[in-house]
Amino acid sequence: MLAETICSAVSAAGLGIAAITAYRKRFLTATRIAAYALVPVGLVMTGVVEWVSDIAFKPSVWLGFGLLAVAWLLFMTTRAVERRSGTTRKERRAARAAERGAAVGPAASSPSLTSGAGAGATAPRAQGGSGKKPRQAAEPGDDFSDIEAILKKHGL
Structure with a gap:
């Protein structure tokens, strides 16, 4: 009962402020204030205020919030x-x-880019047929050696 009275008073005050604003020829603002002023009365009439007050003052509801x-x-x-x-x-x-045993092993699922042992045998011929061993992996201090090799291969 108290919540309904407070909401009605707030709405009446808001409508009064809207009327004063409209008297000052600020109609758009007055309309917006009137819309906000009607919300509390609308909530009372739809029963939302009663529902909220029932939730706020029931211990079982607060126990439910605690469980959540x-x-x-x-x-x-x-x-x-x-x-x-x-x-x-x-x-x-x-x-x-x-x-x-239901999963497929990672080696079986990834495609192979080489054709096995035959690719290692053809690598020296692909470098120019000189018979030299391919260049070893870069040492930790020589980070750009593989990039330099690629650039030399393309003549850059």
């Missing part, structure tokens, strides 16, 4: 533990499938 908060806390705790372990649900699911 506990559930949210449990979800967030499991997510934090999952992130600390470094695995995701997809990774764990894939690991379980691999344990059962």
Whole structure:
């Protein structure tokens, strides 16, 4: 009952302010103020105010909100533990499938770019037929050696 009275008073005050604003020839602003002023009365008439006051003063409703908060806390705790372990649900699911033998091995699923042992035998001939061994992998201090080799190969 008190909430309805307060909402009615707020609406009446808002409509009064809208009337004063319209008297000052600011009709667009007055219309906007009147629209805001009618909202509390509309909420009272639709029963929303009564519903909210019933929620605010019932202990069972607050227990329900408490249970929702506990559930949210449990979800967030499991997510934090999952992130600390470094695995995701997809990774764990894939690991379980691999344990059962249902997953395909990574070597079988990725396409091969070489044709096996024959590619290593043709590499020296592809470099110009000199019979030299192909250049070894770059040393840790020589980061751009592979790039230099590519540029030399193309004559740049």
